[in-house]
Amino acid sequence: MTTSTALLGPELPLPPSLPTWNPLGHVLRFKNQPLELLNEAFDRCGDVARLWMGVRWMNVISAPAGVQRVLVDGAARYTKKTAGSLLLRKFLGQGLLTAEGARWKQQRRIATPAFHPQKIAAFVPGMRRAAEEVVERWVATPGERDIAGEMNRLTLRIAGETLFSMDISRESSEIGQALDGVMSYFLGAITNPLLAPFPTRARRRFEAGVRTLDRVVLDIIARRRQDPEKYEDLLGLFMQARDEETGEGMSDLQLRDEVLTMLLAGHETTSNALAWALYRLARHPEVQETAPARAEAVVKETMRLHPPAWILARKAEEEDSIEGYRIPAGTFVFVSPYLMHRHPRYWADPLRFDPSRFEGDAGKDRPKFVYFPFGAGPRRCIGENFALAEARTLLGTLTEGLRFIGDGHEVLGDPSVTLRPRGGLRLRVERR
Ligand code: HEM
Numbered sequence: 001m002t003t004s005t006a007l008l009g010p011e012l013p014l015p016p017s018l019p020t021w022n023p024l025g026h027v028l029r030f031k032n033q034p035l036e037l038l039n040e041a042f043d044r045c046g047d048v049a050r051l052w053m054g055v056r057w058m059n060v061i062s063a064p065a066g067v068q069r070v071l072v073d074g075a076a077r078y079t080k081k082t083a084g085s086l087l088l089r090k091f092l093g094q095g096l097l098t099a100e101g102a103r104w105k106q107q108r109r110i111a112t113p114a115f116h117p118q119k120i121a122a123f124v125p126g127m128r129r130a131a132e133e134v135v136e137r138w139v140a141t142p143g144e145r146d147i148a149g150e151m152n153r154l155t156l157r158i159a160g161e162t163l164f165s166m167d168i169s170r171e172s173s174e175i176g177q178a179l180d181g182v183m184s185y186f187l188g189a190i191t192n193p194l195l196a197p198f199p200t201r202a203r204r205r206f207e208a209g210v211r212t213l214d215r216v217v218l219d220i221i222a223r224r225r226q227d228p229e230k231y232e233d234l235l236g237l238f239m240q241a242r243d244e245e246t247g248e249g250m251s252d253l254q255l256r257d258e259v260l261t262m263l264l265a266g267h268e269t270t271s272n273a274l275a276w277a278l279y280r281l282a283r284h285p286e287v288q289e290t291a292p293a294r295a296e297a298v299v300k301e302t303m304r305l306h307p308p309a310w311i312l313a314r315k316a317e318e319e320d321s322i323e324g325y326r327i328p329a330g331t332f333v334f335v336s337p338y339l340m341h342r343h344p345r346y347w348a349d350p351l352r353f354d355p356s357r358f359e360g361d362a363g364k365d366r367p368k369f370v371y372f373p374f375g376a377g378p379r380r381c382i383g384e385n386f387a388l389a390e391a392r393t394l395l396g397t398l399t400e401g402l403r404f405i406g407d408g409h410e411v412l413g414d415p416s417v418t419l420r421p422r423g424g425l426r427l428r429v430e431r432r
Helices: 027-032 034-045 064-073 083-092 101-115 117-140 147-164 174-191 201-225 234-240 252-283 285-305 384-401
Strands: 048-052 057-061 143-146 312-316 320-322 325-327 332-335 402-405 413-415 419-421 426-431
Touching: 027 034, 034 048, 034 057, 034 413, 057 064, 064 320, 064 332, 083 174, 083 201, 083 252, 101 117, 101 234, 101 252, 117 147, 117 384, 117 402, 143 147, 147 174, 147 234, 147 252, 147 384, 174 201, 174 252, 201 234, 201 252, 234 252, 252 285, 252 384, 252 402, 252 419, 252 426, 285 384, 384 402
Parallel strands: 057 332
Antiparallel strands: 048 057, 143 426, 312 332, 320 325, 402 426, 413 419
């Protein structure tokens, strides 16, 4: 690997840093109020800001060219070796989200055909049916609903059906329960990384959850090996897939990592996008009236203001230069869809909810890389089209049959693994 120091020259300045007297730097603030911290870094330092995080510097990049550099053109200089990703790897192993290098490249090649638009289209009727059942249930019993929880169950059901043709959203489902234990541990470990290695109750639940998921998923895979072409679900597509270069298929362990990756990466992100969309529609009844026909623009505008993946984290393995600043090797580099999607230079009246930003020609002069809810470059979300089809179908079906009414209070974001509505989201639901 060539070192680029000589090319870049030692004279490039480091990015401006947000002052701190604390030897741990901004670690605690990043844990407790990350969005506020990111905003402050942007307001005080501009498009490239440097924050001391106790053991390392973290560079926060909010310029489109910088985002392009980190995620696309210079992607080979950066890895995902950050604390959050290493923690996820304990669970997801060498699945697509957490693998690196040659292993990732091969998996991505094998998995890509499973997300072909035709394959996704085949899942849409099932998605619509699941949403219609919710509409029927709620029309029969109108009233206040835990929307965040309900959207979670709905997307979990769809994830189970599209992945391995099983409904895992029921309370009695072993997979659903185990996943719950795993997720709550991640929430705790991300907000309190110092506790992560200790055998707390959450940690024991996490380990038991992983053991259950391993057993159940490996068992499903073993049964499916008997007749791999019986199902046209994602697992079936993964089992039939062959690497076009080597002709190899996925091993049982690769399938296990990939199934759990899709389950985790796919369902909570989409469920949050939907919950936020319904929150926004409840606050804008005039938009809600037109939502069935404009579901895709509503989803896109919702993900602008509330991107489920609110930050993408990388480690610079080699020195780089971004916007005229030196990014030393070994530092973290974060790009935040949350910050970019509200950047006042690129969005008129950035806090206003307006789906027409994503209709017709409205976005034609918008620079690339100011909107990237699914990331960009080689590690861009493989499930993007799946997620958009799902969100569009569910939101369209729900708003065709139902009306969502809020009490007017503002719901803040809770940026943990994904950006959730803080304290959940309750709305009154009635027949439309
Ligand atoms: C609204 C829903 C979704 C959002 C906002 C979202 C967002 C993202 C983002 C931002 C990344 C890139 C992460 C990075 O660069 O660090 C990503 C990667 C990924 N997503 Fe999604 N995602 C969504 C739905 C899905 C679905 C439905 C699936 C699968 C069925 C999925 C599977 C994955 C996988 C496997 C990766 C890793 C890809 C790779 O590194 O090659 N996502 N997602």
